[in-house]
Amino acid sequence: MQQAELVITDIGQLVTCAANGRGPKRGAEMREVNLIENASVAISDGIFTAVGPHQEILDEFVGERTFSAEGRAACPGFVDPHTHIVYAGDRLDEFVLKLQGAEYLDILSAGGGILSTVKKSREASVDLLVDESLARLNKMFKAGTTTIEIKTGYGLDTKAELKMLQVIERLDVIHEADIVPTFLAAHTIAPEFRNDPEAYVSLICEEMLPAAWNWYLGSHFYQKSTPFFCDVFTERNAFDVEQMGRIFATAGSLGFRLKSHVDQFSNLGGSEASIRSHAASIDHLDAISEREVGILAESDTIGVVIPTENFSAGKVEFAPARRLIDKGCAVALSTDFNPGSAPCPSMPMAMAIASRYQRLLPSEALNAATINAAHSVGLGDRFGSIEVGKAADMLILDCVDHRQIVYEFGGNLVLHVIKRGKFTSNG
Ligand SMILES: [Zn+2]
Structure with missing residues:
Protein backbone atom coordinates (compact mmCIF):
# COMPACT_ATOMS: atom_id res chain seq x y z
CA MET A 1 0.00 0.00 0.00
CA GLN A 2 1.15 3.52 -0.75
CA GLN A 3 0.58 6.47 1.55
CA ALA A 4 -1.30 9.57 0.39
CA GLU A 5 -2.00 12.72 2.36
CA LEU A 6 -5.60 12.74 1.22
CA VAL A 7 -7.82 10.20 -0.52
CA ILE A 8 -11.19 11.38 -1.80
CA THR A 9 -13.49 8.41 -2.27
CA ASP A 10 -16.97 7.69 -3.59
CA ILE A 11 -17.03 10.28 -6.35
CA GLY A 12 -20.15 9.17 -8.24
CA GLN A 13 -19.08 10.88 -11.45
CA LEU A 14 -15.54 12.21 -11.85
CA VAL A 15 -15.15 14.48 -14.86
CA THR A 16 -11.38 14.78 -15.35
CA CYS A 17 -11.25 16.87 -18.58
CA ALA A 18 -7.92 15.05 -19.08
CA ALA A 19 -6.10 15.85 -22.28
CA ASN A 20 -3.64 12.97 -21.80
CA GLY A 21 -0.59 15.06 -22.46
CA ARG A 22 -1.95 16.68 -25.58
CA GLY A 23 -2.56 20.40 -25.95
CA PRO A 24 -5.93 22.10 -25.68
CA LYS A 25 -9.03 20.28 -26.90
CA ARG A 26 -10.23 21.48 -30.26
CA GLY A 27 -13.28 20.87 -32.41
CA ALA A 28 -15.03 17.58 -31.72
CA GLU A 29 -12.54 16.74 -28.92
CA MET A 30 -14.26 19.39 -26.85
CA ARG A 31 -17.21 17.02 -26.32
CA GLU A 32 -15.00 14.54 -24.45
CA VAL A 33 -14.84 15.20 -20.70
CA ASN A 34 -13.15 11.88 -19.77
CA LEU A 35 -15.71 10.75 -17.24
CA ILE A 36 -15.02 8.03 -14.66
CA GLU A 37 -18.01 6.56 -12.78
CA ASN A 38 -17.45 5.65 -9.09
CA ALA A 39 -14.01 7.15 -8.83
CA SER A 40 -11.45 8.10 -6.19
CA VAL A 41 -8.36 10.28 -6.22
CA ALA A 42 -5.18 10.30 -4.12
CA ILE A 43 -3.38 13.56 -3.35
CA SER A 44 0.03 14.33 -1.81
CA ASP A 45 1.99 17.60 -1.69
CA GLY A 46 -0.89 19.37 -3.43
CA ILE A 47 -0.61 17.13 -6.51
CA PHE A 48 -2.84 14.32 -7.80
CA THR A 49 -0.88 11.08 -7.32
CA ALA A 50 -3.61 8.70 -8.52
CA VAL A 51 -6.93 9.08 -10.34
CA GLY A 52 -9.14 6.12 -11.19
CA PRO A 53 -11.94 3.72 -10.34
CA HIS A 54 -12.83 3.69 -6.63
CA GLN A 55 -11.72 0.15 -5.81
CA GLU A 56 -8.43 0.39 -7.72
CA ILE A 57 -7.39 3.46 -5.73
CA LEU A 58 -8.48 1.92 -2.41
CA ASP A 59 -6.50 -1.26 -3.14
CA GLU A 60 -3.37 0.79 -3.73
CA PHE A 61 -3.54 3.85 -1.46
CA VAL A 62 -4.17 4.55 2.18
CA GLY A 63 -4.87 8.16 3.09
CA GLU A 64 -3.69 10.02 6.18
CA ARG A 65 -7.07 11.63 5.70
CA THR A 66 -10.00 10.18 3.77
CA PHE A 67 -13.02 12.13 2.58
CA SER A 68 -16.12 10.60 1.03
CA ALA A 69 -17.85 12.55 -1.75
CA GLU A 70 -20.93 10.40 -1.04
CA GLY A 71 -21.69 9.76 -4.68
CA ARG A 72 -21.55 13.38 -5.80
CA ALA A 73 -20.05 14.61 -9.07
CA ALA A 74 -16.61 16.29 -9.17
CA CYS A 75 -14.75 18.26 -11.82
CA PRO A 76 -11.51 20.29 -12.14
CA GLY A 77 -11.34 23.72 -10.50
CA VAL A 377 -2.94 31.34 -19.89
CA GLY A 378 0.06 29.14 -20.61
CA LEU A 379 -0.58 26.76 -17.70
CA GLY A 380 -2.18 23.76 -19.39
CA ASP A 381 0.57 21.52 -18.09
CA ARG A 382 -0.17 22.40 -14.44
CA PHE A 383 -3.90 23.15 -14.11
CA GLY A 384 -7.28 22.57 -15.74
CA SER A 385 -7.68 18.79 -15.51
CA ILE A 386 -7.66 16.01 -12.93
CA GLU A 387 -4.58 14.05 -13.94
CA VAL A 388 -1.63 12.52 -12.12
CA GLY A 389 1.12 15.12 -11.70
CA LYS A 390 -1.15 18.15 -11.94
CA ALA A 391 -2.14 20.54 -9.14
CA ALA A 392 -4.91 18.95 -7.05
CA ASP A 393 -7.57 21.55 -7.88
CA MET A 394 -11.01 19.95 -7.79
CA LEU A 395 -14.62 20.85 -7.10
CA ILE A 396 -17.09 18.58 -5.37
CA LEU A 397 -20.50 19.52 -6.73
CA ASP A 398 -23.82 19.36 -4.95
CA CYS A 399 -25.28 17.15 -7.67
CA VAL A 400 -24.69 13.70 -9.17
CA ASP A 401 -24.45 14.65 -12.88
CA HIS A 402 -21.85 17.21 -14.06
CA ARG A 403 -24.28 18.60 -16.66
CA GLN A 404 -26.23 20.16 -13.79
CA ILE A 405 -23.52 22.85 -13.48
CA VAL A 406 -24.52 24.22 -16.89
CA TYR A 407 -28.22 23.39 -16.66
CA GLU A 408 -28.84 25.13 -13.36
CA PHE A 409 -28.03 28.83 -13.02
CA GLY A 410 -28.21 31.62 -10.48
CA GLY A 411 -27.17 29.53 -7.47
CA ASN A 412 -23.92 27.83 -6.57
CA LEU A 413 -23.54 24.06 -6.96
CA VAL A 414 -19.94 24.12 -5.73
CA LEU A 415 -20.02 22.41 -2.34
CA HIS A 416 -16.27 22.04 -1.72
CA VAL A 417 -13.33 23.73 -3.41
CA ILE A 418 -10.11 21.72 -3.19
CA LYS A 419 -7.10 23.87 -4.09
CA ARG A 420 -3.68 22.20 -4.23
CA GLY A 421 -5.11 19.44 -2.06
CA LYS A 422 -6.55 21.76 0.61
CA PHE A 423 -10.26 21.82 1.39
CA THR A 424 -12.54 24.84 1.54
CA SER A 425 -16.19 24.25 2.26
CA ASN A 426 -19.06 26.36 0.97
CA GLY A 427 -21.55 24.52 3.15
ZN1 LIG B 1 -11.33 42.37 -20.99
Whole structure:
Protein backbone atom coordinates (compact mmCIF):
# COMPACT_ATOMS: atom_id res chain seq x y z
CA MET A 1 0.00 0.00 0.00
CA GLN A 2 1.15 3.52 -0.75
CA GLN A 3 0.58 6.47 1.55
CA ALA A 4 -1.30 9.57 0.39
CA GLU A 5 -2.00 12.72 2.36
CA LEU A 6 -5.60 12.74 1.22
CA VAL A 7 -7.82 10.20 -0.52
CA ILE A 8 -11.19 11.38 -1.80
CA THR A 9 -13.49 8.41 -2.27
CA ASP A 10 -16.97 7.69 -3.59
CA ILE A 11 -17.03 10.28 -6.35
CA GLY A 12 -20.15 9.17 -8.24
CA GLN A 13 -19.08 10.88 -11.45
CA LEU A 14 -15.54 12.21 -11.85
CA VAL A 15 -15.15 14.48 -14.86
CA THR A 16 -11.38 14.78 -15.35
CA CYS A 17 -11.25 16.87 -18.58
CA ALA A 18 -7.92 15.05 -19.08
CA ALA A 19 -6.10 15.85 -22.28
CA ASN A 20 -3.64 12.97 -21.80
CA GLY A 21 -0.59 15.06 -22.46
CA ARG A 22 -1.95 16.68 -25.58
CA GLY A 23 -2.56 20.40 -25.95
CA PRO A 24 -5.93 22.10 -25.68
CA LYS A 25 -9.03 20.28 -26.90
CA ARG A 26 -10.23 21.48 -30.26
CA GLY A 27 -13.28 20.87 -32.41
CA ALA A 28 -15.03 17.58 -31.72
CA GLU A 29 -12.54 16.74 -28.92
CA MET A 30 -14.26 19.39 -26.85
CA ARG A 31 -17.21 17.02 -26.32
CA GLU A 32 -15.00 14.54 -24.45
CA VAL A 33 -14.84 15.20 -20.70
CA ASN A 34 -13.15 11.88 -19.77
CA LEU A 35 -15.71 10.75 -17.24
CA ILE A 36 -15.02 8.03 -14.66
CA GLU A 37 -18.01 6.56 -12.78
CA ASN A 38 -17.45 5.65 -9.09
CA ALA A 39 -14.01 7.15 -8.83
CA SER A 40 -11.45 8.10 -6.19
CA VAL A 41 -8.36 10.28 -6.22
CA ALA A 42 -5.18 10.30 -4.12
CA ILE A 43 -3.38 13.56 -3.35
CA SER A 44 0.03 14.33 -1.81
CA ASP A 45 1.99 17.60 -1.69
CA GLY A 46 -0.89 19.37 -3.43
CA ILE A 47 -0.61 17.13 -6.51
CA PHE A 48 -2.84 14.32 -7.80
CA THR A 49 -0.88 11.08 -7.32
CA ALA A 50 -3.61 8.70 -8.52
CA VAL A 51 -6.93 9.08 -10.34
CA GLY A 52 -9.14 6.12 -11.19
CA PRO A 53 -11.94 3.72 -10.34
CA HIS A 54 -12.83 3.69 -6.63
CA GLN A 55 -11.72 0.15 -5.81
CA GLU A 56 -8.43 0.39 -7.72
CA ILE A 57 -7.39 3.46 -5.73
CA LEU A 58 -8.48 1.92 -2.41
CA ASP A 59 -6.50 -1.26 -3.14
CA GLU A 60 -3.37 0.79 -3.73
CA PHE A 61 -3.54 3.85 -1.46
CA VAL A 62 -4.17 4.55 2.18
CA GLY A 63 -4.87 8.16 3.09
CA GLU A 64 -3.69 10.02 6.18
CA ARG A 65 -7.07 11.63 5.70
CA THR A 66 -10.00 10.18 3.77
CA PHE A 67 -13.02 12.13 2.58
CA SER A 68 -16.12 10.60 1.03
CA ALA A 69 -17.85 12.55 -1.75
CA GLU A 70 -20.93 10.40 -1.04
CA GLY A 71 -21.69 9.76 -4.68
CA ARG A 72 -21.55 13.38 -5.80
CA ALA A 73 -20.05 14.61 -9.07
CA ALA A 74 -16.61 16.29 -9.17
CA CYS A 75 -14.75 18.26 -11.82
CA PRO A 76 -11.51 20.29 -12.14
CA GLY A 77 -11.34 23.72 -10.50
CA PHE A 78 -12.32 26.36 -13.05
CA VAL A 79 -9.69 28.53 -14.73
CA ASP A 80 -10.83 32.06 -15.53
CA PRO A 81 -8.45 33.28 -18.26
CA HIS A 82 -9.58 36.91 -18.64
CA THR A 83 -10.47 39.25 -15.77
CA HIS A 84 -10.03 42.84 -14.64
CA ILE A 85 -10.78 42.48 -10.91
CA VAL A 86 -8.22 44.98 -9.58
CA TYR A 87 -9.98 48.34 -9.51
CA ALA A 88 -11.45 50.83 -7.06
CA GLY A 89 -15.07 51.91 -6.86
CA ASP A 90 -17.97 50.67 -8.97
CA ARG A 91 -19.89 51.63 -12.10
CA LEU A 92 -23.43 51.40 -10.73
CA ASP A 93 -24.47 54.82 -12.06
CA GLU A 94 -23.24 53.88 -15.53
CA PHE A 95 -25.19 50.62 -15.37
CA VAL A 96 -28.37 52.58 -14.77
CA LEU A 97 -27.49 55.04 -17.58
CA LYS A 98 -27.01 52.14 -19.98
CA LEU A 99 -30.38 50.73 -18.99
CA GLN A 100 -31.77 54.11 -20.00
CA GLY A 101 -30.23 53.84 -23.46
CA ALA A 102 -26.67 55.27 -23.35
CA GLU A 103 -24.14 53.36 -25.52
CA TYR A 104 -20.69 52.18 -24.31
CA LEU A 105 -18.80 54.19 -26.91
CA ASP A 106 -20.90 57.30 -26.12
CA ILE A 107 -20.00 56.98 -22.45
CA LEU A 108 -16.33 56.44 -23.39
CA SER A 109 -16.27 59.47 -25.72
CA ALA A 110 -17.78 61.58 -22.94
CA GLY A 111 -14.83 60.70 -20.66
CA GLY A 112 -16.93 58.39 -18.51
CA GLY A 113 -16.87 54.64 -18.36
CA ILE A 114 -13.42 53.18 -18.05
CA LEU A 115 -11.82 56.56 -17.30
CA SER A 116 -13.88 56.95 -14.13
CA THR A 117 -12.43 53.64 -12.93
CA VAL A 118 -8.94 54.80 -13.95
CA LYS A 119 -9.33 57.95 -11.85
CA LYS A 120 -10.47 56.04 -8.74
CA SER A 121 -7.84 53.32 -9.18
CA ARG A 122 -5.01 55.86 -9.59
CA GLU A 123 -6.08 57.55 -6.35
CA ALA A 124 -6.42 54.29 -4.38
CA SER A 125 -3.64 52.90 -2.18
CA VAL A 126 -2.23 49.41 -2.66
CA ASP A 127 -3.98 48.34 0.56
CA LEU A 128 -7.38 49.61 -0.58
CA LEU A 129 -7.04 47.93 -3.97
CA VAL A 130 -5.99 44.66 -2.31
CA ASP A 131 -9.00 44.79 0.04
CA GLU A 132 -11.52 45.47 -2.72
CA SER A 133 -9.99 42.93 -5.12
CA LEU A 134 -9.75 40.26 -2.43
CA ALA A 135 -13.50 40.44 -1.87
CA ARG A 136 -14.00 39.78 -5.60
CA LEU A 137 -11.46 36.97 -5.60
CA ASN A 138 -13.27 35.30 -2.70
CA LYS A 139 -16.55 35.34 -4.62
CA MET A 140 -14.84 33.75 -7.63
CA PHE A 141 -13.18 31.10 -5.49
CA LYS A 142 -16.48 30.15 -3.83
CA ALA A 143 -17.96 29.75 -7.31
CA GLY A 144 -15.17 27.27 -8.10
CA THR A 145 -12.48 29.35 -9.84
CA THR A 146 -9.10 28.13 -8.60
CA THR A 147 -6.81 29.75 -11.20
CA ILE A 148 -7.39 33.27 -12.42
CA GLU A 149 -5.74 35.65 -14.85
CA ILE A 150 -5.83 39.29 -13.71
CA LYS A 151 -5.02 42.28 -15.89
CA THR A 152 -3.74 45.73 -15.04
CA GLY A 153 -5.18 48.52 -17.20
CA TYR A 154 -6.82 50.98 -14.82
CA GLY A 155 -3.57 52.83 -14.11
CA LEU A 156 -2.49 53.92 -17.61
CA ASP A 157 0.69 55.54 -16.38
CA THR A 158 3.90 53.80 -15.33
CA LYS A 159 3.50 54.36 -11.59
CA ALA A 160 -0.16 53.34 -11.40
CA GLU A 161 0.29 50.31 -13.67
CA LEU A 162 3.18 49.09 -11.49
CA LYS A 163 0.96 49.64 -8.44
CA MET A 164 -1.65 47.35 -10.03
CA LEU A 165 1.03 44.71 -10.60
CA GLN A 166 1.98 44.92 -6.92
CA VAL A 167 -1.67 44.38 -5.98
CA ILE A 168 -1.91 41.35 -8.29
CA GLU A 169 1.25 39.90 -6.75
CA ARG A 170 -0.05 40.48 -3.21
CA LEU A 171 -3.31 38.70 -4.09
CA ASP A 172 -1.34 35.68 -5.32
CA VAL A 173 0.67 35.58 -2.10
CA ILE A 174 -2.28 35.88 0.30
CA HIS A 175 -4.99 33.94 -1.53
CA GLU A 176 -5.25 30.19 -2.20
CA ALA A 177 -6.03 30.77 -5.89
CA ASP A 178 -3.19 30.73 -8.40
CA ILE A 179 -2.99 34.00 -10.29
CA VAL A 180 -1.55 34.85 -13.71
CA PRO A 181 -0.57 38.51 -14.25
CA THR A 182 -1.24 40.39 -17.47
CA PHE A 183 0.06 43.86 -18.29
CA LEU A 184 -2.66 45.85 -20.04
CA ALA A 185 -1.39 49.43 -20.18
CA ALA A 186 -2.92 49.34 -23.68
CA HIS A 187 -6.44 49.04 -22.26
CA THR A 188 -7.44 52.47 -23.53
CA ILE A 189 -5.61 55.67 -24.46
CA ALA A 190 -4.52 57.37 -21.21
CA PRO A 191 -6.51 60.61 -20.70
CA GLU A 192 -3.33 62.74 -20.86
CA PHE A 193 -2.70 61.42 -24.39
CA ARG A 194 -6.22 61.71 -25.79
CA ASN A 195 -5.00 63.97 -28.59
CA ASP A 196 -1.78 62.07 -29.23
CA PRO A 197 -2.33 58.31 -29.05
CA GLU A 198 0.98 57.63 -30.82
CA ALA A 199 2.85 59.27 -27.95
CA TYR A 200 1.06 56.96 -25.51
CA VAL A 201 2.05 53.92 -27.60
CA SER A 202 5.66 55.17 -27.49
CA LEU A 203 5.44 55.57 -23.71
CA ILE A 204 4.14 52.00 -23.41
CA CYS A 205 6.95 50.64 -25.59
CA GLU A 206 9.84 52.73 -24.32
CA GLU A 207 9.05 53.05 -20.61
CA MET A 208 6.11 50.99 -19.34
CA LEU A 209 6.84 47.56 -20.83
CA PRO A 210 10.54 47.58 -19.80
CA ALA A 211 9.54 48.73 -16.28
CA ALA A 212 6.88 46.01 -16.03
CA TRP A 213 9.28 43.32 -17.23
CA ASN A 214 11.88 44.47 -14.74
CA TRP A 215 9.23 44.22 -12.00
CA TYR A 216 8.34 40.69 -13.14
CA LEU A 217 11.94 39.49 -12.91
CA GLY A 218 11.96 40.40 -9.20
CA SER A 219 8.47 39.13 -8.52
CA HIS A 220 6.96 36.11 -6.84
CA PHE A 221 5.51 35.13 -10.26
CA TYR A 222 8.93 34.78 -11.87
CA GLN A 223 10.08 32.60 -8.97
CA LYS A 224 7.17 30.20 -9.46
CA SER A 225 7.51 30.21 -13.30
CA THR A 226 4.12 31.78 -13.87
CA PRO A 227 4.14 33.41 -17.31
CA PHE A 228 3.65 37.17 -17.68
CA PHE A 229 1.37 38.36 -20.47
CA CYS A 230 1.03 41.58 -22.41
CA ASP A 231 -2.45 42.39 -23.71
CA VAL A 232 -3.76 45.08 -26.10
CA PHE A 233 -7.34 46.26 -26.58
CA THR A 234 -7.74 46.64 -30.32
CA GLU A 235 -10.85 48.63 -31.13
CA ARG A 236 -12.05 51.98 -32.44
CA ASN A 237 -11.30 54.63 -29.76
CA ALA A 238 -8.56 52.34 -28.39
CA PHE A 239 -5.60 50.88 -30.36
CA ASP A 240 -5.38 50.02 -34.05
CA VAL A 241 -3.67 46.95 -35.48
CA GLU A 242 -0.48 48.81 -36.35
CA GLN A 243 -0.19 50.10 -32.77
CA MET A 244 -0.90 46.63 -31.42
CA GLY A 245 1.90 45.31 -33.65
CA ARG A 246 4.38 47.82 -32.21
CA ILE A 247 3.41 46.95 -28.64
CA PHE A 248 3.56 43.21 -29.34
CA ALA A 249 6.98 43.47 -31.01
CA THR A 250 8.43 45.26 -27.97
CA ALA A 251 6.68 42.99 -25.45
CA GLY A 252 7.69 39.83 -27.30
CA SER A 253 11.33 40.89 -27.43
CA LEU A 254 11.34 41.48 -23.67
CA GLY A 255 9.90 38.01 -22.97
CA PHE A 256 6.19 38.66 -22.44
CA ARG A 257 3.68 36.17 -23.76
CA LEU A 258 0.90 37.79 -25.76
CA LYS A 259 -2.89 37.96 -25.76
CA SER A 260 -5.35 40.46 -27.15
CA HIS A 261 -8.85 41.93 -26.94
CA VAL A 262 -10.08 41.76 -30.54
CA ASP A 263 -13.30 41.92 -32.52
CA GLN A 264 -15.47 42.91 -29.55
CA PHE A 265 -17.39 45.58 -31.49
CA SER A 266 -15.68 45.86 -34.87
CA ASN A 267 -13.33 43.83 -37.04
CA LEU A 268 -10.07 45.74 -37.48
CA GLY A 269 -7.99 42.69 -38.44
CA GLY A 270 -6.74 42.17 -34.89
CA SER A 271 -7.48 38.45 -34.75
CA GLU A 272 -5.32 37.58 -37.73
CA ALA A 273 -2.51 39.94 -36.63
CA SER A 274 -2.52 38.43 -33.11
CA ILE A 275 -2.44 34.86 -34.39
CA ARG A 276 0.48 35.78 -36.67
CA SER A 277 2.24 37.17 -33.55
CA HIS A 278 1.70 33.76 -31.86
CA ALA A 279 -0.64 35.13 -29.20
CA ALA A 280 -1.63 32.50 -26.63
CA SER A 281 -5.23 33.68 -26.91
CA ILE A 282 -7.47 36.11 -28.76
CA ASP A 283 -10.41 37.23 -26.67
CA HIS A 284 -14.00 38.36 -27.44
CA LEU A 285 -14.27 37.50 -31.18
CA ASP A 286 -17.83 38.78 -31.68
CA ALA A 287 -16.87 40.27 -35.06
CA ILE A 288 -14.31 37.64 -36.21
CA SER A 289 -14.49 36.91 -39.95
CA GLU A 290 -15.02 33.48 -41.47
CA ARG A 291 -11.52 33.62 -42.95
CA GLU A 292 -10.00 34.39 -39.55
CA VAL A 293 -11.94 31.48 -38.00
CA GLY A 294 -10.09 29.25 -40.48
CA ILE A 295 -6.73 30.78 -39.56
CA LEU A 296 -7.49 30.33 -35.84
CA ALA A 297 -8.40 26.67 -36.39
CA GLU A 298 -5.00 26.05 -38.00
CA SER A 299 -3.08 27.83 -35.23
CA ASP A 300 -1.98 27.17 -31.64
CA THR A 301 -3.89 30.26 -30.47
CA ILE A 302 -6.98 29.74 -28.32
CA GLY A 303 -10.21 31.66 -28.93
CA VAL A 304 -11.60 32.97 -25.64
CA VAL A 305 -15.28 33.88 -25.78
CA ILE A 306 -16.93 36.11 -23.21
CA PRO A 307 -20.71 35.71 -23.25
CA THR A 308 -21.12 37.45 -19.87
CA GLU A 309 -20.30 40.77 -21.57
CA ASN A 310 -23.08 40.36 -24.15
CA PHE A 311 -25.48 39.16 -21.47
CA SER A 312 -24.66 42.10 -19.21
CA ALA A 313 -25.33 44.51 -22.07
CA GLY A 314 -28.61 42.78 -22.87
CA LYS A 315 -27.39 41.88 -26.37
CA VAL A 316 -28.95 39.10 -28.40
CA GLU A 317 -25.86 38.58 -30.61
CA PHE A 318 -22.91 36.59 -29.27
CA ALA A 319 -19.46 35.55 -30.52
CA PRO A 320 -19.80 32.57 -32.90
CA ALA A 321 -18.44 30.00 -30.45
CA ARG A 322 -20.46 27.16 -31.99
CA ARG A 323 -18.94 27.88 -35.39
CA LEU A 324 -15.43 28.16 -33.92
CA ILE A 325 -15.75 24.67 -32.42
CA ASP A 326 -17.36 23.21 -35.54
CA LYS A 327 -14.46 24.59 -37.60
CA GLY A 328 -11.91 22.90 -35.31
CA CYS A 329 -10.78 25.78 -33.07
CA ALA A 330 -9.83 25.42 -29.40
CA VAL A 331 -12.29 27.57 -27.44
CA ALA A 332 -12.10 28.76 -23.83
CA LEU A 333 -14.60 30.69 -21.72
CA SER A 334 -14.09 33.54 -19.27
CA THR A 335 -16.15 35.86 -17.10
CA ASP A 336 -14.22 39.04 -18.05
CA PHE A 337 -15.09 40.12 -14.47
CA ASN A 338 -14.81 43.93 -14.66
CA PRO A 339 -16.77 46.88 -13.31
CA GLY A 340 -18.07 48.21 -16.62
CA SER A 341 -19.21 45.47 -18.95
CA ALA A 342 -19.30 42.21 -16.97
CA PRO A 343 -19.48 42.35 -13.17
CA CYS A 344 -19.63 38.54 -12.97
CA PRO A 345 -17.56 36.38 -10.59
CA SER A 346 -19.03 33.05 -11.74
CA MET A 347 -17.64 30.71 -14.40
CA PRO A 348 -20.77 28.52 -14.10
CA MET A 349 -22.80 31.60 -15.07
CA ALA A 350 -20.56 32.12 -18.13
CA MET A 351 -21.06 28.42 -18.98
CA ALA A 352 -24.83 28.67 -18.55
CA ILE A 353 -25.00 31.67 -20.92
CA ALA A 354 -22.64 30.03 -23.44
CA SER A 355 -24.81 26.93 -23.59
CA ARG A 356 -28.02 28.85 -24.21
CA TYR A 357 -26.86 31.63 -26.54
CA GLN A 358 -23.79 30.09 -28.18
CA ARG A 359 -25.12 26.50 -28.22
CA LEU A 360 -22.19 24.95 -26.38
CA LEU A 361 -22.95 21.51 -24.96
CA PRO A 362 -22.35 21.07 -21.21
CA SER A 363 -19.23 19.00 -22.00
CA GLU A 364 -17.87 21.70 -24.33
CA ALA A 365 -18.57 24.45 -21.80
CA LEU A 366 -16.76 22.45 -19.10
CA ASN A 367 -13.65 21.87 -21.22
CA ALA A 368 -13.74 25.56 -22.23
CA ALA A 369 -13.81 26.56 -18.53
CA THR A 370 -11.03 24.21 -17.42
CA ILE A 371 -8.38 22.60 -19.61
CA ASN A 372 -8.66 25.00 -22.56
CA ALA A 373 -8.77 28.03 -20.27
CA ALA A 374 -5.60 26.75 -18.55
CA HIS A 375 -3.85 26.47 -21.92
CA SER A 376 -4.94 29.99 -22.86
CA VAL A 377 -2.94 31.34 -19.89
CA GLY A 378 0.06 29.14 -20.61
CA LEU A 379 -0.58 26.76 -17.70
CA GLY A 380 -2.18 23.76 -19.39
CA ASP A 381 0.57 21.52 -18.09
CA ARG A 382 -0.17 22.40 -14.44
CA PHE A 383 -3.90 23.15 -14.11
CA GLY A 384 -7.28 22.57 -15.74
CA SER A 385 -7.68 18.79 -15.51
CA ILE A 386 -7.66 16.01 -12.93
CA GLU A 387 -4.58 14.05 -13.94
CA VAL A 388 -1.63 12.52 -12.12
CA GLY A 389 1.12 15.12 -11.70
CA LYS A 390 -1.15 18.15 -11.94
CA ALA A 391 -2.14 20.54 -9.14
CA ALA A 392 -4.91 18.95 -7.05
CA ASP A 393 -7.57 21.55 -7.88
CA MET A 394 -11.01 19.95 -7.79
CA LEU A 395 -14.62 20.85 -7.10
CA ILE A 396 -17.09 18.58 -5.37
CA LEU A 397 -20.50 19.52 -6.73
CA ASP A 398 -23.82 19.36 -4.95
CA CYS A 399 -25.28 17.15 -7.67
CA VAL A 400 -24.69 13.70 -9.17
CA ASP A 401 -24.45 14.65 -12.88
CA HIS A 402 -21.85 17.21 -14.06
CA ARG A 403 -24.28 18.60 -16.66
CA GLN A 404 -26.23 20.16 -13.79
CA ILE A 405 -23.52 22.85 -13.48
CA VAL A 406 -24.52 24.22 -16.89
CA TYR A 407 -28.22 23.39 -16.66
CA GLU A 408 -28.84 25.13 -13.36
CA PHE A 409 -28.03 28.83 -13.02
CA GLY A 410 -28.21 31.62 -10.48
CA GLY A 411 -27.17 29.53 -7.47
CA ASN A 412 -23.92 27.83 -6.57
CA LEU A 413 -23.54 24.06 -6.96
CA VAL A 414 -19.94 24.12 -5.73
CA LEU A 415 -20.02 22.41 -2.34
CA HIS A 416 -16.27 22.04 -1.72
CA VAL A 417 -13.33 23.73 -3.41
CA ILE A 418 -10.11 21.72 -3.19
CA LYS A 419 -7.10 23.87 -4.09
CA ARG A 420 -3.68 22.20 -4.23
CA GLY A 421 -5.11 19.44 -2.06
CA LYS A 422 -6.55 21.76 0.61
CA PHE A 423 -10.26 21.82 1.39
CA THR A 424 -12.54 24.84 1.54
CA SER A 425 -16.19 24.25 2.26
CA ASN A 426 -19.06 26.36 0.97
CA GLY A 427 -21.55 24.52 3.15
ZN1 LIG B 1 -11.33 42.37 -20.99
